[in-house]
Amino acid sequence: MSAPLLVVSNRLPVVIEQHDGQWCSRPGSGGLVTALTPVLRQRGGLWVGWPGASEQDGLDLDGMLSDAGAAAGFDFAAVKLSDDERDKFYYGFSNEIVWPLFHGLHTRCNFDPSFWEAYRAVNCKFARTIKENVRADDFIWVHDYHLMHVAKELREVGLRQKIGFFLHIPFPPSEIFLNMPWRFDVLQALLEFDVLGFQTQGYRRNFTQCISSVIPGISVRGRGRVVTTKTPRRKVRMGVFPISIDFDEFADQAASPETTARAHEVREEFANRKLMLGVDRLDYTKGIPERVKAFGDALDRYPELREKITLVQVVVPSRTAIHEYQDLKAEIEKLVSEVNGRHTVSGWVPIHYVFRSLDRTNLTALYRTADIMSVTPLRDGMNLVAKEYCACRMESDGVLILSEFAGTAATMHRGALLVNPHDRVGMADAVYYAVMMGKEEQRTRMRVLRQGVRRFDVFWWLDMFLQASSGDDVELAAPPEEYDLLAILPPESIARPVPARVPDPAS
Ligand code: ADQ
Secondary structure, eight states: OOOOEEEEEEOSEEEEETTTTTTEEEEOOHHHHHHHHHHHHOOEEEEEEEOOOEEEEEEHHHHHHHHHHHHHHHHEEEEOOHHIIIIIIIIIIIIIIIIIHHHHHHHHHOOOOHHHHHHHHHHHHHHHHHHOOTOOOOEEEEGGGGGGHHHHHHHHHTOSSSSEEOOOOOOOOHHHHHTTTTHHHHHHHTSSSSSSEEESSHHHOOOOOOHHHHTTTTTTTTTTTEEEETTTTEEEEEEOOOOOOOOOHHHHHSSSSSHHHHHHHHHTTTTTTTEEEEEEEOOGGHHHHHHHHHHHHHHOOOOOGGTEEEEEEEOOOOTTTTTTHHHHHHHHHHHHHHHHHHOOTTTTTSSEEESSSSOHHHHHHHHHHEEEEOOOOOSSOOOHHHHHHHHTTSOOEEEEEEEBBBBBBHHHHSSSEEOOOOHHHHHHHHHHHHHHHHHHHHHHHHHHHHHHHHOOOOOHHHHHHHHHHSSSOSSOOOOOOOOHHHHHHHHGGGGSSOBBBBTTTTT
């Protein structure tokens, strides 16, 4: 537990940008930053990553990073990338190959061979920066799909230290993964880590099935927890660690005077109406078009909902340099205006669409005010927004509509209304059910959800990963009981659309 941490991720938790010709920095956003910042601040340590800007006239990158590190409460070491490296490694291999493939969307992949070359070269650059900065007792903890090759590069430069890896996104079923032209190299590289962490048991199962079918001489023991490779003979341990949030920080912020005042204003704005909220990064995996369509369907199917509910859909700009993301933005805006065009009447606009990042006060004020939170990704490693919403529900009310395909469903299935985001009828029914749900049922469900998020918070996640990395048992405390789609549904209901299922939170 006491080893200092050397955290490695693609992006440093800071954004360097230019405003009116002046360079400035601000803290980064996104799931990984949200999860790790409080942990590093508490323990101290070093974060290695790409600062997001290249060297250029007028920019004192090192000076800015040193100031940003002082403000964050821990040190930064920058891996500097050229524009070509950024394009091929980040936009190319990471976001046009691994991201869609691991989310089960292999037809969206662009398997350009030059992306693979850049991926290996940049992972090698990360390894060099780690080698220059690592201290003898550091535990090296590498994060996410951009850096699957780092341990292999570190081993090649002679580093024998223990290295852990946590995959924040899903690991796909083998028939999807095996589409990747460099499948052997990626699997072999992952097996150079000492500990591999996954968000759910399902993702770990997919990984073990993959290596068992592709790599000769592999043995998997301990119910999928230990892999032994043949040449060279080494042991890799694999655990399940569902990532979470700093529950107390969100709960305190939600209760703060500034959030309370802002929540009051938002409530006044939507007086006498139910507020349904969506908060997502701009991404095709988040199911935003599907949600907007289903919301329009709910208004068509249930006329009694009209003028009684407003959807506030917040989208945070992300990867906007990629064409597909620009197309997605245009698609969402078209769908929003279609639904609004169909249903708006004097004094009521059904969907309020916000395309920008929100600060904590505004975000938590929305969580506090929203009667219904809709988290309906087509596939998501975990999804922290669902947990943030529950942490902010101080009165233990509110309804969480949750996709079966979010990693979060594995542990939050009891209190949430589970939906299949492709099932427009089921999604519309879930909106109706959520609007009609009485306070008593809301409280029963929300208490279950809040207890889970409070107990299994980000510090639990961190402790479990670090303890598992330093000991022999890779799962010291079993993660909460998992939802398994195939185990819960009777086989006959899998083949046809099912209505929004409403599991009894007490069972
Ligand atoms: P992300 O895909 O970024 O993370 P998510 O887990 O939902 O997804 O985290 C998003 C974070 O961004 C949340 O903390 C949220 O508060 C913040 N955010 C979203 N919209 C915002 C807005 N408009 N303004 C301000 N903040 C906003 C990846 C994986 C996930 C996994 C996390 C952590 O894709 O599946 O849960 O890593 O492992």
